[in-house]
Structures are given as structure tokens and as C-alpha cells.
Amino acid sequence: MSSADKNLSVFTTNELPEVSGRRFAIVVAEWNTDVTEALFQGAYNTLLQYGAVAENIIRGNVPGSYELTLAAQWYAQRPDIDAVICIGCVIQGETKHNDYINHAVAQGLTNVSLKTNKPVIFGVLTPNTQQQALDRAGGIHGNKGDEAAITAIKMLGLRQLVNERRSDVSVSE
Numbered sequence: 305m306s307s308a309d310k311n312l313s314v315f316t317t318n319e320l321p322e323v324s325g326r327r328f329a330i331v332v333a334e335w336n337t338d339v340t341e342a343l344f345q346g347a348y349n350t351l352l353q354y355g356a357v358a359e360n361i362i363r364g365n366v367p368g369s370y371e372l373t374l375a376a377q378w379y380a381q382r383p384d385i386d387a388v389i390c391i392g393c394v395i396q397g398e399t400k401h402n403d404y405i406n407h408a409v410a411q412g413l414t415n416v417s418l419k420t421n422k423p424v425i426f427g428v429l430t431p432n433t434q435q436q437a438l439d440r441a442g443g444i445h446g447n448k449g450d451e452a453a454i455t456a457i458k459m460l461g462l463r464q465l466v467n468e469r470r471s472d473v474s475v476s477e
């Protein structure tokens with residue numbers, strides 16, 4: 305399903321966990337700041353909307369999306385951080401440079417998530433054009449920053465269920 309078929313700011317909010325005591329890091333790439341600032345605002349506001357408190361949301365900036373991986377690791381390794389949301393926008397240029405960045409970041413963030421056992425969210429747009437980016441940063445396809453935040457919250461909820469074995473009930477019950 306593509307972003308055109310699904311407004312990314314619409315999601316199921318039932319059974320979201322209590323997150324007022326959770327601490328989030330949002331890491332934001334400074335390339336294409338008109339887009340990444342809109343994504344950041346979406347993520348930040350969504351965290352607040354669903355129960356996070358401002359004091360528990362910290363922000364770090366990195367020069368470009370390629371640097372998100374290492375910064376995510378720095379935050380995820382901190383015991384007080386429960387989830388890391390990574391925000392970036394890599395717009396296709398004349399060469400394949402964007403492909404190398406995108407693959408490195410996607411793989412890198414997966415590695416950080418598995419290594420630290422924490423949700424590390426891939427809030428990185430990989431558009432062909434600036435317009436495609438704007439469409440997904442508060443435009444006609446919603447705001448992927450919202451989705452990144454709700455994904456972090458949902459993953460924390462699932463982790464809690466799994467740890468407490470509350471997700472082990474049969475689906476037929």
C-alpha cells in the first residue's frame with residue numbers, strides 16, 4: 305500500500321500504552337530542513353498528544369541523514385531513553401548518492417535497534433522530488449513524523465505486553 309492509498313496520519317489508537325513516564329529521543333537531520341522540521345513537529349506533537357510529557361522528549365540534530373545511525377546509537381545506549389525516533393529527508397539527486405545513504409541508514413538503524421533492544425524508528429523520507437517530500441510532511445499524504453511517533457509508542461506497548469506475557473492469550477479468545 306502506498307502513501308497515496310493510506311493517509312499516514314490516520315492510525316488506530318486503541319490500546320496505546322501509558323507513556324507519561326517514558327523518555328524519547330528525536331534525532332533530526334539538518335538537510336532539507338523545511339521538510340525535517342515539519343516531520344519533527346509532527347512527531348513531537350503526536351508524542352505529546354498520546355501522553356508523553358515535554359520534559360521526557362529530547363532532541364538532537366545531525367548534519368545529514370547518514371549521521372542518524374551513530375547518533376541513534378548514542379541515544380539508544382542511554383539507559384534512560386526508551387525509544388529513538390530518527391527524522392530525515394534524502395531527496396534523489398543526479399547520482400546514486402541518495403541510494404547509498406538510504407540503504408546505509410535503513411540497515412544502520414535496524415542494527416542499532418537490534419543491538420540495543422529498543423525501538424529505533426525510521427522516520428526518513430526517500431522521495432524522488434521535493435514535492436513528494438512536502439506531500440508527506442504535513443501535505444496531502446499526511447505527516448510521516450506523526451506515524452514515526454505512533455510507531456514508537458506502539459512498539460513500547462507491544463514490548464510491555466510481551467514482557468508481561470499479556471500477548472500470549474489465544475487470538476480466538
Ligand SMILES: Nc1c(NC[C@H](O)[C@H](O)[C@H](O)CO)[nH]c(=O)[nH]c1=O
Binds near residue numbers: 333334370392405
Ligand atoms: N543529500 C542529502 C544528504 N546528504 C548528506 C549526507 O547525509 C551526509 O551528511 C554526508 O554524506 C556526510 O556524511 N543528507 C540528507 O539527509 N538528505 C539529503 O538529501
Ligand SMILES: CC(=O)[C@@H](O)COP(=O)(O)O
Binds near residue numbers: 394395399401402405
Ligand atoms: C543525496 C545527496 O547527498 C545529494 O546531495 C546528492 O546529489 P547528487 O547525486 O546530485 O550529487
